[in-house]
Amino acid sequence: MTPAVKMLEKAGVAFQLASYEHDPRSPAYGEEAARALGLPPDEVFKTLLARLDDGRLAVAIVPVPCQLDLKALARAAGARKASLADPAEAERATGYVVGGISPLGQRKRLPTFLDESARRLETIHVSGGRRGLEIRLAPGDLARLTSAREAPLARR
Secondary structure, three states: OOHHHHHHHHHOOOOEEEEOOOOOOOOOHHHHHHHHHOOOHHHEEEEEEEEEOOOOEEEEEEEOOOEEOHHHHHHHHOOOOEEEOOHHHHHHHHOOOOOOOOOOOOOOOOOEEEEHHHHHOOOEEEEOOOOOEEEEEOHHHHHHHHOOEEEOOEEO
């Protein structure tokens, strides 16, 4: 049981788990999850960490087929610039390994931003805290539990 699942259980939030056999050769974890579980890629969201120019780390949650617009994230966070965090730094801050970073149950509470496209969906899938585990939940529950702010973060 991952910290993400424990957090959801403690909060009493409705969710479902889906697991699949992770292929260690897969370079794109989110795409792998969507394909393995037969999910529409726009309903699977990846969790990315960025370093803001003021030194803070921030969490961005965007649909798998999209790229994170770093300028949009910086604006949403009240910073001038943002860059993707170093993978080792992301793992230290969250307590999860890259490819299994969940926006839920992270070691440190970080400013979190959810792409506005999530509001159009009844449920979304995010990492469950390990490679090969996805959590299905309502985007509103995810936003509430992570204190996420919605922003236009995704670029096709």
